[in-house]
Amino acid sequence: MSNLTAYEKVAAARGNKRPMGGYFIKNMIDNFVELHGDRRFGDDGAIVAGVGFLNGEPVTVIAMERGDTIEERIKRHFGCPTPEGYRKALRLMKNAEKFNRPIICFIGSSGAYCGIDAEERGQGEAIAENLYEMMGIKAPIISVIVGEGGSGGALALGVGNRVCMLENSVYSVISPEGCATILWKDATKASDAADVLKLTAQDLKEFDVIEKIVDEKDLTNEEICDNLKKYIYEEIKELKKMSTKELLDQRYEKFRKIGR
Amino acid sequence: MSLKDFFKGLFGKDSQEPRICKKCNEEIKYSDLKANHIICPKCNAYMRMNAFERLEAICDAETFSPVDEELTSNNIINFPEYDEKLEKAKKATGLNEAVVCGTCSIGGKKTAIFVMDSAFMMASMGSVVGEKITRLFEKATTEKLPVVGFVTSGGARMQEGIISLMQMAKVSGAVKRHNDAGLLYIPVLTDPTTGGITASFGMLGDIILAEPKALIGFAGARVIEQTTGEKLPKGFQRAEFLLEHGFIDAIVDRKDLKDTLSNLLAIHAKA
Numbered sequence A: 001m002s003n004l005t006a007y008e009k010v011a012a013a014r015g016n017k018r019p020m021g022g023y024f025i026k027n028m029i030d031n032f033v034e035l036h037g038d039r040r041f042g043d044d045g046a047i048v049a050g051v052g053f054l055n056g057e058p059v060t061v062i063a064m065e066r067g068d069t070i071e072e073r074i075k076r077h078f079g080c081p082t083p084e085g086y087r088k089a090l091r092l093m094k095n096a097e098k099f100n101r102p103i104i105c106f107i108g109s110s111g112a113y114c115g116i117d118a119e120e121r122g123q124g125e126a127i128a129e130n131l132y133e134m135m136g137i138k139a140p141i142i143s144v145i146v147g148e149g150g151s152g153g154a155l156a157l158g159v160g161n162r163v164c165m166l167e168n169s170v171y172s173v174i175s176p177e178g179c180a181t182i183l184w185k186d187a188t189k190a191s192d193a194a195d196v197l198k199l200t201a202q203d204l205k206e207f208d209v210i211e212k213i214v215d216e217k218d219l220t221n222e223e224i225c226d227n228l229k230k231y232i233y234e235e236i237k238e239l240k241k242m243s244t245k246e247l248l249d250q251r252y253e254k255f256r257k258i259g260r
Numbered sequence B: 001m002s003l004k005d006f007f008k009g010l011f012g013k014d015s016q017e018p019r020i021c022k023k024c025n026e027e028i029k030y031s032d033l034k035a036n037h038i039i040c041p042k043c044n045a046y047m048r049m050n051a052f053e054r055l056e057a058i059c060d061a062e063t064f065s066p067v068d069e070e071l072t073s074n075n076i077i078n079f080p081e082y083d084e085k086l087e088k089a090k091k092a093t094g095l096n097e098a099v100v101c102g103t104c105s106i107g108g109k110k111t112a113i114f115v116m117d118s119a120f121m122m123a124s125m126g127s128v129v130g131e132k133i134t135r136l137f138e139k140a141t142t143e144k145l146p147v148v149g150f151v152t153s154g155g156a157r158m159q160e161g162i163i164s165l166m167q168m169a170k171v172s173g174a175v176k177r178h179n180d181a182g183l184l185y186i187p188v189l190t191d192p193t194t195g196g197i198t199a200s201f202g203m204l205g206d207i208i209l210a211e212p213k214a215l216i217g218f219a220g221a222r223v224i225e226q227t228t229g230e231k232l233p234k235g236f237q238r239a240e241f242l243l244e245h246g247f248i249d250a251i252v253d254r255k256d257l258k259d260t261l262s263n264l265l266a267i268h269a270k271a
């Protein structure tokens, strides 16, 4: 385990070179076919989704992606999903349910896209609908936080039977900068805010919010990806043994017990 | 238990003092305000109702019965100044937390009801608010009752960190199970409803009502302005804006809310 401070982990999770959803799709999923659009309004570049095989197992993958080049990042609005992104994700989760295919969600975003247009098209409603519908999807769901898990915009893909985090990813109700501004009227105290928010993978494991931390220390991206792939594959095997009722009850109870 | 007993800490104390309208700055006698549904008689601004006033206005007389009233929040992640904030909120409101839950009749129809009170830490949702609303939906599912919810909130409660965020999923799950049992849920969005509450049970009703001009949105208006540099359109994130964009069913004047709810509950009553 690394000894980074909470805010160093925030920086690592946001890192310019840190692999996001697209990387894990490329290195984990065979014969991936990207599927576009929400069938309502548009196609959001901040969410890459599609179908493929994980070790021969057909899966649906939904991943937040910000892009590598500046042009791509602008096109994908820096990985912040719009309502269309969340609606595309839900459409493809329903498709996965129809064909009884496990769903893997990769989460890494500072939060839901913030803009007048997103509000006009119901950003809140889109997130709410995902939380609600994911609770009833009759297929196994595994959510993985690979970067910054920014509030409701991250949770909208996070209602899984299993939730796992990479060692240096973070997951929080508010950004440390936002928290510092509210608490101390000083965004430069973000490092202190990161400490009080308890947003590291280790904190969340302690609170029983996540099941698993995937190590990063002294490992290459390839090795991390391999270990994560093994974990996901094993969990899918376990979850597939459950009846539909067991699967839905386990997912409900996982969240039901938090703050009981 | 009568409403007055339930709220006796508050009733007869702060709530009868004159209040100042934030819009026109006029100080208004409580009796005048009460007679006008807590709407400013000078400028017609909808002033924020506390939980007691809302329950009294909506529930049939002597029918409200509270549940889980005793639940109080702990400082679970040891967040700075949270204990003091909770104490202050309790004192100011006479409530143990930002939501009051229970059962009542509305127009003779028995229903589960929750009322959020923005005077309690902006009615932000921590674990107790999430737990109380979840329990209410579970109770309503078991007892086959509809749920009416008066929603107002600044969002998830920062002071409980990730635990608050997870309440959005928890409550949404309970709303789904209530829905799947074929039962009716009507949220009434009041000023202000923002952040994680808009992004969970605020937007999950069979029928979503709102009060006129209520602020309803996900991202904060100032944050949007700062991030995008765009000028916000007039009436942005007000109830009328949401109606125009198709996200709420109807805007109902405060004086008509009880009749509208009674009517909707009667229309949905199972034979």
Ligand SMILES: [Zn+2]
Pocket: B021, B022, B023, B024, B025, B026, B040, B041, B042, B043, B044, B045
């Ligand atoms: Zn006024």
